[in-house]
Structures are given as structure tokens and as C-alpha cells.
Amino acid sequence: MQQRELFGDRLYTGFDGSNFFVDKEEITYQGITLDDFDKEICHCQKCQLGKTRANFVFGVGDPNASLMLVGEAPGEQEDMKGEPFVGPAGKLLDKILTAIDKKRDKGVYIANVIKCRPPNNRDPLPSEVEKCEPYLIRQIKFVKPKLIVALGRVAGKTLLKQDIPLKHMRSKTFDYRGTPLRVTYHPAALLRNPGLKAAAWEDFKFIREFVSD
Ligand code: SF4
Numbered sequence: 001m002q003q004r005e006l007f008g009d010r011l012y013t014g015f016d017g018s019n020f021f022v023d024k025e026e027i028t029y030q031g032i033t034l035d036d037f038d039k040e041i042c043h044c045q046k047c048q049l050g051k052t053r054a055n056f057v058f059g060v061g062d063p064n065a066s067l068m069l070v071g072e073a074p075g076e077q078e079d080m081k082g083e084p085f086v087g088p089a090g091k092l093l094d095k096i097l098t099a100i101d102k103k104r105d106k107g108v109y110i111a112n113v114i115k116c117r118p119p120n121n122r123d124p125l126p127s128e129v130e131k132c133e134p135y136l137i138r139q140i141k142f143v144k145p146k147l148i149v150a151l152g153r154v155a156g157k158t159l160l161k162q163d164i165p166l167k168h169m170r171s172k173t174f175d176y177r178g179t180p181l182r183v184t185y186h187p188a189a190l191l192r193n194p195g196l197k198a199a200a201w202e203d204f205k206f207i208r209e210f211v212s213d
Helices: 002-009 019-029 034-041 076-081 087-099 128-141 155-160 166-170 187-192 192-212
Strands: 067-071 108-112 146-152 174-176 180-185
Touching: 019 174, 034 128, 067 087, 067 128, 076 087, 087 187, 087 192, 108 128, 108 192, 146 155, 146 192, 155 174, 166 180, 180 192, 187 192
Parallel strands: 067 108, 067 146, 146 180
Antiparallel strands: 174 180
16 A cells, blocks of 8 residues: 555666775775674865865665665755655655665665765766765675665766766666666655656665665
8 A cells, every 4th residue: 555655556896906906995894793893984185075064974774685775975964964765765665675675774885986975966977986886885895785775876977987878777677796686766756756766666665676675
């Protein structure tokens, strides 16, 4: 019933494959928690967004999640609160998660590619992605999800390093550094255009199947 209410009837190896980075990552990963990692990087100033953010937005959720959702970058409300996917789009995302028997803190981890808000919600610059994406890669190593889902075209193209239409990204399972990756609509797009909800529900049914034990 809730599903019906919601949806209606109807690789870059961005760091030149840098062995040095990978080695360093594996060593520093050992023995520290996601919280430790958050504390380690929360004052980051590696790019210009560090100067304009209100809050660093690390990520939230279950460190043992089977499903990892990834947005492009914090928006205004996320920046204010320091948490990804809050506000009306976040509420819709929570409803979608409930519809696939998940919760934000149970079975799901949510993060962004970029941890600080780009001014006026512009798309992240390639130079910002290059500096910040390694943090996401580390988070994935902690969580080890069965599936990563990029929310929205910008998140999809940023992770895939391919600028292709969302409708083409939605229909395939990609590989993101060894983890399967799908792309679906950003919940804000579903709020703007409710006609997309039926297609989004098809995506989330696939996601539910994919991550089920
Ligand atoms: S966006 Fe990422 S790289 Fe840039 S300052 Fe924030 S945390 Fe650091």
C-alpha cells in the first residue's frame, strides 16, 4: 500500500591509479572506524569548498549496510545540518527506503561524492571531485556494500566519468572500483516531476532484489 501511495499505479582511476594512494589507504584503513575517519577529515581544506561550507557533511547510516546511496554534494539544508539528504527530498528518500524494507540507519549508508556544499548548488568541479572522491572510496571500503546507487545524473556521471543521459545510466549495472553500481533519479527530481516516480519504483524494486540476502 505504501508503495502504491508513493509511486502510483502505475573508473578513472582518478588518482592515476596511484598505487601509492591505494597502499596508503589500505594501511590507514586498518583498525579505525568510520567515526575515526570522520574526525580525521572533517576539517579538510583540500579544495576551495572548505572555505565556504557551513558544515562538513561526512555521511550517515549503517556501517554494515548492504546498500550505499551516493549523491553529488550537499545542498543548502544538508550544509546547514551537516547531514546528507535532509529536507523534503530527504523525507521522500526515507519513504522510498521504507518501501523497500530499509531505513536510513538500518541496511543503508548515505553519503555524497563531495563533502562540502558548492556555492549556489552548482555542480562540483572536476578538481573538487578529484580531491574529495578518495574520501568516498574510503567510506566504501569501510561499508563494503553489495550495491552502490548514485542518486541523480550528476552523481552518476561523476562516479562513472561518463556524461551520458540518465535514462541510459538507469538501465545498466556498472562497476565502481569493484562494487556494482546503479543510477536512479535524485529524490528532488521526483518531487519536481512526480511522473518519474513509476520509473523510479522500477529501479528500487531492482535494488531491493539485488541487496536482499
Ligand atoms: S569538498 Fe572535499 S576536498 Fe573539498 S574541502 Fe570539502 S572535504 Fe575537502
